[in-house]
Amino acid sequence: MAALPSRRDVLRGAGLLAAAGAVGGSLSGCAEQLQSGFTGTAPSADVLTYWNLLGGGDGVRMQEMEGVYRKQRPDVDLRAVTLTWGNPYYTKLSLATLGAQPPDVAISHLTRVPTLVAAGLLQPFEPEDLARHGMSKDKFVQRAIERATIDGKIYAIPLDTHPFVMFYNTKICKQAGLLADDGSLKPIDSEDALVEALHKAKEVTKSWGGAVASVADVATPWRFFFSLYGQLGGKLLMGTSPDEILEPDKAVRAAKLMRRLTVDEKVMPPNIDYGGAIAQFANGRSGFFFQGEWEISTFKDAKMPFSMTRFPNLMGGTYAVQADSHTFVLPSKEAYERPRLDLVLDFVRSMLDQGMTWAEGGHVPSWLPVQQSEKYRELKPQSNYVGAAESAVYDPPAWYSGSGSNFEMVAGSALGGVLSGRTQPEAAIHQIQVGISKMARTPAPV
Amino acid sequence: MGTSTVAPETAADSGAGQRRQGRPVLAGLAFLAPFLVLYALFLIGPSAYGLVMSFFNTSLVKGGLGSFAGLSNYAAAFGDPQFWASLWHTVWFTILTTPPLVVLALVFALLADRARKGRWFFRLAFFAPYVLPSAVVALIWNWVYTPDLGLLSDVVTRLGMTPPVWLGDPNWAMISVALTTVWWTLGFNFVLYLAGLQDIPRELYEAASIDGATPWQQITRITVPLLGRTTTLVAVLQVIASLKIFDQIYLMTSGGPDFATRPTIQYIYDVGFTDYRVGYGSAVSMLLFVLILVVSLVWFALVRRQERDA
Numbered sequence: 001m002a003a004l005p006s007r008r009d010v011l012r013g014a015g016l017l018a019a020a021g022a023v024g025g026s027l028s029g030c031a032e033q034l035q036s037g038f039t040g041t042a043p044s045a046d047v048l049t050y051w052n053l054l055g056g057g058d059g060v061r062m063q064e065m066e067g068v069y070r071k072q073r074p075d076v077d078l079r080a081v082t083l084t085w086g087n088p089y090y091t092k093l094s095l096a097t098l099g100a101q102p103p104d105v106a107i108s109h110l111t112r113v114p115t116l117v118a119a120g121l122l123q124p125f126e127p128e129d130l131a132r133h134g135m136s137k138d139k140f141v142q143r144a145i146e147r148a149t150i151d152g153k154i155y156a157i158p159l160d161t162h163p164f165v166m167f168y169n170t171k172i173c174k175q176a177g178l179l180a181d182d183g184s185l186k187p188i189d190s191e192d193a194l195v196e197a198l199h200k201a202k203e204v205t206k207s208w209g210g211a212v213a214s215v216a217d218v219a220t221p222w223r224f225f226f227s228l229y230g231q232l233g234g235k236l237l238m239g240t241s242p243d244e245i246l247e248p249d250k251a252v253r254a255a256k257l258m259r260r261l262t263v264d265e266k267v268m269p270p271n272i273d274y275g276g277a278i279a280q281f282a283n284g285r286s287g288f289f290f291q292g293e294w295e296i297s298t299f300k301d302a303k304m305p306f307s308m309t310r311f312p313n314l315m316g317g318t319y320a321v322q323a324d325s326h327t328f329v330l331p332s333k334e335a336y337e338r339p340r341l342d343l344v345l346d347f348v349r350s351m352l353d354q355g356m357t358w359a360e361g362g363h364v365p366s367w368l369p370v371q372q373s374e375k376y377r378e379l380k381p382q383s384n385y386v387g388a389a390e391s392a393v394y395d396p397p398a399w400y401s402g403s404g405s406n407f408e409m410v411a412g413s414a415l416g417g418v419l420s421g422r423t424q425p426e427a428a429i430h431q432i433q434v435g436i437s438k439m440a441r442t443p444a445p446v
Numbered sequence: 447m448g449t450s451t452v453a454p455e456t457a458a459d460s461g462a463g464q465r466r467q468g469r470p471v472l473a474g475l476a477f478l479a480p481f482l483v484l485y486a487l488f489l490i491g492p493s494a495y496g497l498v499m500s501f502f503n504t505s506l507v508k509g510g511l512g513s514f515a516g517l518s519n520y521a522a523a524f525g526d527p528q529f530w531a532s533l534w535h536t537v538w539f540t541i542l543t544t545p546p547l548v549v550l551a552l553v554f555a556l557l558a559d560r561a562r563k564g565r566w567f568f569r570l571a572f573f574a575p576y577v578l579p580s581a582v583v584a585l586i587w588n589w590v591y592t593p594d595l596g597l598l599s600d601v602v603t604r605l606g607m608t609p610p611v612w613l614g615d616p617n618w619a620m621i622s623v624a625l626t627t628v629w630w631t632l633g634f635n636f637v638l639y640l641a642g643l644q645d646i647p648r649e650l651y652e653a654a655s656i657d658g659a660t661p662w663q664q665i666t667r668i669t670v671p672l673l674g675r676t677t678t679l680v681a682v683l684q685v686i687a688s689l690k691i692f693d694q695i696y697l698m699t700s701g702g703p704d705f706a707t708r709p710t711i712q713y714i715y716d717v718g719f720t721d722y723r724v725g726y727g728s729a730v731s732m733l734l735f736v737l738i739l740v741v742s743l744v745w746f747a748l749v750r751r752q753e754r755d756a
Contacts, residue, residue: 072611089651119507216614216703445722
């Protein structure tokens with residue numbers, strides 16, 4: 001029994017261990033963060049942490065831009081972290097901010113900003129701070145910066161607008177007689193015109209006219225639908241009861257066109273996932289492809305003859321197209337100290353100025369000095385759809401809405417069913433009304 | 447792991463009377479203290495807090511418990527088709543995984559036990575996947591399941607059939623995840639069965655062979671009945687493990703396509719963390735807890751009966 005340590009020994013041992021941990025912690029750089037986490041002190045001034053959700057071609061380009069920034073500011077230790085897109089990203093960002101360990105600056109979709117603001121997780125950008133770095137409100141795409149302004153305060157700096165667009169295979173379209181003499185696509189301006197164009201392309205490809213993801217992807221059917229619904233002037237979330245979620249007549253009309261393309265006319269494959277739709281277009285098995293403009297990198301890499309243009313105005317109303325924007329936000333429960341804020345704003349400005357690099361990935365720059373430059377105007381096919389930025393319809397603000405949110409999951413699942421032919425348009429719209437009304441009636445947690 | 451759960455009962459029967467006399471209770475408690483403290487701190491405390499939260503509209507992003515909700519969180523859970531769907535997905539996954547994980551583990555353990563040479567190899571081969579982290583397993587199997595290009599699609603195509611979109615088809619996604627899980631976790635049950643097999647006295651087989659029993663008769667009349675307790679243990683541990691499914695589904699399908707594979711734990715994660723509704727999330731957690739508790743009680747009842755019969 002004598003060998004057993006006394007209580008005092010145990011306590012002393014524990015104290016020594018803790019002390020050793022603290023000393024060890026101050027020695028290595030990695031543990032510095034750990035220490036600041038425990039003690040609540042701010043990390044050293046030259047560290048800039050930056051979180052984003054940019055994968056694929058976007059991720060590559062963002063790293064390129066970060067590289068340029070690192071050269072501009074060798075004194076700053078930029079720590080960029082890329083996390084999984086969608087809900088996982090916003091969940092991590094929220095939890096990190098609640099845990100008082102957020103990054104200095106983060107990317108957020110514009111449609112997610114209202115919820116983050118309501119949850120008290122973001123700091124606003126004061127106009128005088130922005131002005132100090134040459135970023136005044138009038139130098140941004142108005143549609144985007146207005147959406148970023150909540151209760152008169154700017155909570156997000158938009159880097160781009162990324163609309164839903166139409167890709168087309170120039171070789172197939174030429175054979176199908178869909179190109180004008182100057183090589184551009186002849187206008188498609190109605191439902192029937194689209195169906196006809198897709199039929200013609202189908203005759204050339206012998207498989208499909210166009211392709212859009214419908215299986216295992218909720219965002220794409222939603223983007224497709226919301227572009228059509230927006231062109232009909234349809235409103236969303238006018239109240240919380242099922243009748244007020246959307247306007248059923250317009251919604252059913254939009255959904256019927258989606259079903260017509262896959263089920264009735266059979267010009268688009270009914271059951272195809274995101275990657276599959278890309279493969280169809282990249283392999284020349286379809287003449288058209290509908291998706292966000294970011295997929296431009298994929299087809300450039302595939303070295304195929306393609307071009308892209310704005311998603312056509314099919315419903316006859318005022319032109320509208322679903323879009324979102326990548327924005328920079330300040331995730332914090334506490335106001336920023338001036339040096340840290342300046343570090344962030346300087347970084348953001350550097351990213352905005354590198355808008356040409358970003359635009360190569362398809363995105364429409366929100367920073368007007370880049371968007372209105374000669375260089376951008378010459379960037380083809382990207383500048384073909386620049387107007388989409390000011391015609392963008394964004395997901396409606398609600399605590400459950402935004403890019404990759406529950407709203408998109410409920411609506412996109414139902415609409416994916418329409419494209420796949422599993423669900424009738426009326427039933428799908430009803431499903432959306434009931435599903436979203438349920439979320440709308442839940443007391444907001446923010 | 448399993449045997450220790452059962453052992454205290456038999457020990458208690460034999461020596462409980464003597465032990466209670468004269469033994470300082472304090473010393474016993476002192477030995478238990480580290481465990482009790484951790485248990486209270488990290489299990490009892492949070493669980494109790496969770497139970498309290500389930501009666502409030504607690505928000506993740508606001509301080510405090512929020513407004514009192516009474517039983518409305520529970521009512522909301524019962525009235526939410528997504529909750530029922532997630533519960534069904536959890537149960538469906540359990541149905542898909544438990545029988546193969548019990549039966550195959552037994553079959554492979556019998557085969558590995560009979561192998562004269564290289565027994566270590568079979569043990570290693572079956573147990574190896576179990577030590578892999580779920581992220582690695584998900585990565586490997588996402589490659590295997592890649593439409594068109596993946597290993598499995600290739601095999602199925604060579605057999606002259608059209609492969610489904612393994613993880614993209616709502617009807618196939620759960621089956622695909624279950625298949626992955628069987629491959630991954632079979633090793634654990636396999637080892638439990640091997641241990642069980644070693645507990646069966648060799649003399650029984652010798653006596654049986656002298657009496658002219660065929661190997662098949664030996665398996666069905668001696669091995670399987672004598673493995674009864676192991677089977678109960680394996681089956682119930684498996685059911686509980688399957689009911690707690692989360693990681694491989696989250697990594698492989700994120701609960702999709704169209705929520706077709708979202709299990710209850712992911713539903714709790716989604717509503718609690720993503721939607722900031724921790725009060726509601728706690729209520730759903732409590733419901734899942736009750737479900738698992740009921741399964742565990744059934745196990746206790748079964749074990750008790752086996753003890754009595756034995």
